[in-house]
Structure formats: C-alpha cells, structure tokens
Amino acid sequence: MSQVLIQTHGLSKVYDRGSEQIVAVDKVDFELRAGDFVSFVGPSGSGKTTLLHLLGCLDTPSSGDLNVAGTPIFQNGKSLSERQLTGIRRDLFGYVFQKFYLIPTLTVKENILLPFAFHKRAENALDVLELAQRLGLSHRLTHLPKELSGGEMQRVAIARAMINQPKIILADEPTGNLDSKRSTEIADILADLNKSAGLTIILVTHNPQLAAKAGRIIELRDGRIV
Amino acid sequence: MPTITGIAYKNLRRKRVRSILTVFGIALSTWVLVSLFGFNEGYQSSLNKDIDNLGFQVLLTAKGCPYEAATLMLQGGKGLRYMPENTLDSLRANPEVEELTPMLMQTVFDVNKGEDGGVVGYLGIDPVTYPKMKTYLTFRQGGWFQDANALEAVLGYEAGELEQREVGDKILIPEKNVEVMVVGILNRSGTQDDGTIFMPFKTMQNIFGVQDQLTSIGIKLKKDTDIAAYEEKLYELEDVQVVSMAQVKNTISSLVSTARVMVMSIAIIAILIAMVGVMNTILMSVLERYQEIGIMKSLGAATAHIFRLIWLETAILCFIGGIIGSGLSIALSKATDALIRYVLPYSPTGSLIRIDAPLVLRSIGIIVLIGLVSGIYPAWRAARIKPIEAIRSSEGEL
Ligand SMILES: Nc1ncnc2c1ncn2[C@@H]1O[C@H](COP(=O)(O)OP(=O)(O)OP(=O)(O)O)[C@@H](O)[C@H]1O
Numbered sequence: 001m002s003q004v005l006i007q008t009h010g011l012s013k014v015y016d017r018g019s020e021q022i023v024a025v026d027k028v029d030f031e032l033r034a035g036d037f038v039s040f041v042g043p044s045g046s047g048k049t050t051l052l053h054l055l056g057c058l059d060t061p062s063s064g065d066l067n068v069a070g071t072p073i074f075q076n077g078k079s080l081s082e083r084q085l086t087g088i089r090r091d092l093f094g095y096v097f098q099k100f101y102l103i104p105t106l107t108v109k110e111n112i113l114l115p116f117a118f119h120k121r122a123e124n125a126l127d128v129l130e131l132a133q134r135l136g137l138s139h140r141l142t143h144l145p146k147e148l149s150g151g152e153m154q155r156v157a158i159a160r161a162m163i164n165q166p167k168i169i170l171a172d173e174p175t176g177n178l179d180s181k182r183s184t185e186i187a188d189i190l191a192d193l194n195k196s197a198g199l200t201i202i203l204v205t206h207n208p209q210l211a212a213k214a215g216r217i218i219e220l221r222d223g224r225i226v
Numbered sequence: 227m228p229t230i231t232g233i234a235y236k237n238l239r240r241k242r243v244r245s246i247l248t249v250f251g252i253a254l255s256t257w258v259l260v261s262l263f264g265f266n267e268g269y270q271s272s273l274n275k276d277i278d279n280l281g282f283q284v285l286l287t288a289k290g291c292p293y294e295a296a297t298l299m300l301q302g303g304k305g306l307r308y309m310p311e312n313t314l315d316s317l318r319a320n321p322e323v324e325e326l327t328p329m330l331m332q333t334v335f336d337v338n339k340g341e342d343g344g345v346v347g348y349l350g351i352d353p354v355t356y357p358k359m360k361t362y363l364t365f366r367q368g369g370w371f372q373d374a375n376a377l378e379a380v381l382g383y384e385a386g387e388l389e390q391r392e393v394g395d396k397i398l399i400p401e402k403n404v405e406v407m408v409v410g411i412l413n414r415s416g417t418q419d420d421g422t423i424f425m426p427f428k429t430m431q432n433i434f435g436v437q438d439q440l441t442s443i444g445i446k447l448k449k450d451t452d453i454a455a456y457e458e459k460l461y462e463l464e465d466v467q468v469v470s471m472a473q474v475k476n477t478i479s480s481l482v483s484t485a486r487v488m489v490m491s492i493a494i495i496a497i498l499i500a501m502v503g504v505m506n507t508i509l510m511s512v513l514e515r516y517q518e519i520g521i522m523k524s525l526g527a528a529t530a531h532i533f534r535l536i537w538l539e540t541a542i543l544c545f546i547g548g549i550i551g552s553g554l555s556i557a558l559s560k561a562t563d564a565l566i567r568y569v570l571p572y573s574p575t576g577s578l579i580r581i582d583a584p585l586v587l588r589s590i591g592i593i594v595l596i597g598l599v600s601g602i603y604p605a606w607r608a609a610r611i612k613p614i615e616a617i618r619s620s621e622g623e624l
C-alpha cells in the first residue's frame with residue numbers, strides 16, 4: 001500500500017450564525033493515499049468546499065484531528081502555528097479554485113513562477129517550460145492573463161499549483177467558470193497528471209461526468225460522507 | 227522569475243493615474259521640505275556673509291548718528307552727529323583692536339537729482355584701511371584714491387549709473403561748488419555701498435568744514451576676542467553708540483524666526499496631507515487586491531513577505547515623489563527665493579535658499595521614512611489577510 005497523505009478523525013466544522021448553528025462538516029473520517037484521484041460530489045451546501053479547505057490546512061476545524069504526511073496539523077484542539085501552516089501549504093499543497101486568481105500584472109510565466117517570489121526554488125521544482133508544454137501553454141508564456149481564454153487561465157493556475165511539486169492538488173470546482181468542452185479538457189489534464197505523473201488529486205465538482213474521471217467518488221450530504 | 231520588488235513596481239503601474247496623483251502630492255511636500263531646509267541654511271549663511279562683508283565686527287558711531295550713508299539719505303540727510311577724530315588714538319591703544327577705519331558721512335541736496343532734486347550721500351573713508359576691510363569691493367573701472375587728501379571720488383555701481391560718469395569725468399558737489407575727479411567705479415556688490423559716493427575722509431573734512439570730526443569708526447577685532455566684553459568697554463567712551471554686528475545678526479534672526487515658524491507649519495501640513503494621501507492610496511490598493519494577496523499567502527508567502535511587498539510599494543511612490551519634488555525645488559528655487567523675500571521683514575542680499583546634495587538626500591530620506599511610517603498600517607492590514615477569508619469572500623460571488 002502507498003503512503004497515507006491525509007488522515008482525519010471526527011473532523012468537524014461548525015459555523016455560528018446568530019442563534020443557529022450550522023454543521024458544515026460533520027465528524028468526517030477520511031483517508032487519502034499517495035497517487036489517489038478522489039472527487040467530492042454532493043448538492044450545494046453539502047460541505048464540499050469546507051471539507052476541502054480543512055484538508056488543505058486553509059481553515060481550522062471546530063473539532064477532530066487532521067494528519068498530513070505524518071505531521072499532526074490539528075490534534076486535541078491544538079493547531080500548528082500560522083508560520084508552520086504557511087510552510088505546510090507551500091510544500092505539500094497546490095490549490096486550484098473556480099476563480100483563477102492570476103496576478104493580472106504578471107505574465108503567464110511569472111504567474112506560474114509566483115511561489116518562487118517568496119521562497120527559494122526547491123530542488124525538485126518542475127521546469128517551467130516543460131510544465132507549460134505539458135499543459136499546452138508554451139505559446140502563451142509571455143502573455144498577460146487578460147489575453148488568455150478561460151480554459152488557458154485555469155491551466156496557468158494548475159501549472160502554478162504544480163510548479164513546486166506539491167504532494168497533493170486540491171481543486172475546488174476548477175471548471176465552474178468554463179464551458180463543457182473546456183471543462184472536459186481540464187478534467188482530462190488532471191486525470192492525466194494523476195496517471196502519468198502520479199499526482200495525488202482531490203477534485204470537487206457538481207458535474208457527474210467529470211467526477212467519473214476520478215478513481216474514487218465520495219458523496220457528501222449535510223457535511224457527512226455517504 | 228518574479229520578485230517582490232517587481233510585483234510591487236508592476237502593481238503601481240496598474241492604477242497609473244492614482245499612482246501619479248499620489249507621487250504628485252509627495253513631490254509637492256518634498257518641494258516644501260527641500261525649500262524649507264534650503265532656506266534654513268541659505269538664509270543664515272547669507273546673513274553671515276552680509277555681516278562679514280562689513281569687514282568689522284563693531285561699528286562705533288557718534289551718539290544718534292545713522293549707521294550708513296544710505297540710511298542717512300533715506301532720512302533726508304538729517305541727524306548727522308560727530309565725534310572727535312582723536313577717538314581713533316584712544317581706540318588704537320586697546321590691545322583687542324586689530325584695525326580701525328574712520329568714516330565721515332555727509333549729505334547735500336542736489337537740485338539736479340531726479341525731478342524735484344534729491345539727497346546725495348557721500349562717505350569719507352581712509353584709502354589705506356577701508357579697502358583692506360572691504361575686500362569684496364572690486365572695480366569695474368579705475369581704482370582707489372592716490373592719497374589721503376586727493377580731490378578724487380570712487381562711485382558705487384548704482385551711483386555711477388545715476389551720475390552717468392566714467393573714470394576721468396568730474397563730478398560737482400552741489401552747495402559746496404567743488405569739483406572732484408572720478409578715479410574708480412565699483413562693481414555691483416549687492417550692499418548699500420552700491421549707492422554711495424566715496425571720497426578720502428580728509429578731503430571731505432576740508433570741503434565740508436568739519437575738521438577733525440568723524441561720524442563713525444569701524445573696528446576690526448583680533449581673532450578670539452570676546453566681542454561682548456569689548457563692547458562693554460566701549461560704552462565708557464562719551465557720546466558714542468556701539469553697533470554690534472553680532473547683535474544686528476541676532477535681531478534679524480529673531481525677526482525671521484517668526485516667519486520660519488510659519489513656513490515650518492506649512493511644511494508640516496503639506497507632509498501630513500501627503501501622508502494621508504499615501505496611506506489612502508496604499509490601503510485602497512490593498513483592499514482591492516484582497517484575494518490576490520490571499521492567494522499569494524496560500525502559495526507560501528509569509529506575513530513578512532506581504533508586509534514587505536506593500537511597504538515597498540509605499541517606498542517606491544515616496545522615492546519617485548521625493549526625486550521629482552527635489553528637482554522641482556531646484557528648478558523653482560529662484561521663484562521660491564522671491565516669494566520668501568516678499569514675505570520676510572528683512573532679507574540679506576545673497577541667495578536665501580541654498581540647496582545642495584546632502585540636503586536633497588536628507589529630504590528624500592525623510593520623505594521615504596515618512597512614507598514608510600504611513601505604509602505601516604496598510605502593510606499590516608495586508609499581511610494579516612488569511613488565505614481562507616480571501617478565497618471564501620469571493621468564491622460565491624461571480
Ligand atoms: N463562512 C461561513 N459562515 C457561515 N456558514 C457558512 C460559511 N461557509 C459555509 N457555510 C455554510 O456551510 C455549509 C457548507 O458550505 P460549503 O460551501 O462547504 O458547501 P458546498 O458543498 O461547497 O456548496 P457549493 O456546491 O454550493 O459550493 C453551507 O450551509 C454554508 O451555508
């Protein structure tokens with residue numbers, strides 16, 4: 001069996017909305033292994049995004065434990081410091097969102113290399129030209145984001161998430177802003193990265209066809225895995 | 227490879243008009259600051275130079291007599307008082323004295339001056355000691371008198387223009403009907419000497435019938451003399467008044483300090499306005515980039531990185547503004563000089579504003595420092611942004 005990258009026990013997130021308490025994620029036990037390609041599906045409000053943020057160490061759980069690559073992130077109500085979390089996010093995770101969040105003043109190449117503005121290039125970092133070629137962006141490297149199509153922008157965001165060779169890619173409805181042809185294209189890219197490069201991926205999507213490309217489909221309802 | 231500096235710089239170009247306006251505000255306050263510092267240095271040194279140009283530290287005049295020929299002329303030639311020439315001898319006995327120069331002022335009414343006639347001032351001097359003290363006086367034509375009793379005159383620059391005389395011409399002293407030969411015309415010195423007609427004081431004593439009388443004596447003291455103590459001693463002489471150049475300097479300086487306080491408060495207000503402008507610009511740009519900054523943090527940017535990014539943007543704005551403002555103040559220094567001269571109660575003749583490289587560097591340093599202080603809050607706000615908040619705030623709305 002391959003290495004366990006993410007493990008949760010009774011992971012929960014409760015929001016206080018005035019008098020009402022909303023349980024967005026409800027005592028989730030989940031395990032992700034290296035090389036997995038998992039998709040989260042479920043109706044709107046079922047807690048997919050919230051769970052993804054918790055797993056990606058972007059959000060703090062209300063209760064429960066989270067262990068990433070052998071490091072306890074949250075345990076017995078204790079959490080790593082913000083500085084340590086920054087390091088975990090940088091080294092272990094690559095994030096792709098529905099909105100692409102490219103920096104409009106930087107070229108495609110600079111956007112892909114953005115993580116290295118803040119940290120020395122890691123030994124195992126990918127070559128930007130190779131990565132661009134793999135994602136079909138070679139001819140776009142000197143362009144600004146506003147000169148790209150939506151599909152191209154999302155591929156730039158994927159390249160940026162991958163450049164640092166993270167262990168896990170977290171993608172929250174990465175095709176939400178794209179038409180069906182482009183959506184399939186992005187899902188195919190992710191599936192290919194998983195197969196050929198062995199990248200571990202969690203994909204959140206509404207689209208059953210895209211979800212089907214994953215090796216494992218996890219359905220959420222009212223914050224619980226069903 | 228993108229760098230934090232590059233990202234900061236490119237971001238400032240994103241909202242070009244806003245950045246330019248902010249830089250403009252900073253440039254204006256730099257202009258005020260540089261001019262103010264330049265004024266502080268220039269005014270003092272011009273004043274010192276004016277007073278050093280007098281050549282003597284103490285002026286002794288007959289009690290009630292005006293200090294200078296020009297003042298005397300303004301008063302219509304009234305108020306002349308005399309002291310005996312042998313005062314020189316008693317002064318010469320003082321060990322503190324290095325050099326003495328006797329002076330005799332006189333005025334006459336010249337019916338040919340102007341439309342209705344006017345007062346003409348003459349200053350009798352000693353051809354040996356006076357030129358030594360007033361080394362800054364240079365000749366456009368000719369030179370000083372040949373001997374102490376010569377019937378000769380040297381004209382100040384403006385006096386020469388007014389009388390329309392050249393060297394070798396004669397001028398007539400009205401009332402006295404004596405002609406004297408012009409032997410020299412001075413270059414413009416920017417002092418009251420410009421309007422004066424000089425003659426040997428002995429000659430003037432004879433022409434005006436004031437034998438053995440003087441109106442004032444310039445006293446040059448030996449180096450390291452306690453000027454104040456010596457002045458005290460002079461008061462023991464009868465019927466004289468002591469004009470201390472150090473005192474004159476102080477009086478003028480205190481007159482001007484009021485104006486200086488005013489200029490200083492204008493500068494502080496200008497700087498405050500620029501500070502608020504900078505803070506506003508940077509804060510707006512931080513709030514607009516809430517999500518971008520959040521994403522940078524999720525990509526591994528630490529709090530310190532974001533703080534540095536925003537601080538750099540502030541510093542770049544202030545640095546550019548500082549340079550433009552300094553250039554502006556150098557280019558406009560003549561105009562600023564004229565403006566200050568207009569406002570001040572008394573201005574020395576030299577330039578009021580002196581701007582040099584250290585001063586410019588200091589001002590730019592201060593502006594950048596002030597900018598960095600105003601950048602602290604926006605930078606802190608930006609550094610505190612949590613990636614989750616930035617992403618959650620926008621994923622829903624599209
Ligand atoms: N910041 C918040 N404050 C209060 N409630 C929240 C907050 N974020 C999410 N929720 C609630 O938590 C629940 C789960 O939300 P979440 O965004 O995880 O759902 P989702 O499955 O991603 O939905 P969608 O498919 O629409 O993106 C929802 O009921 C939502 O209203």
Ligand SMILES: [Mg+2]
Pocket residue numbers: 048049050
């Ligand atoms: Mg969601």
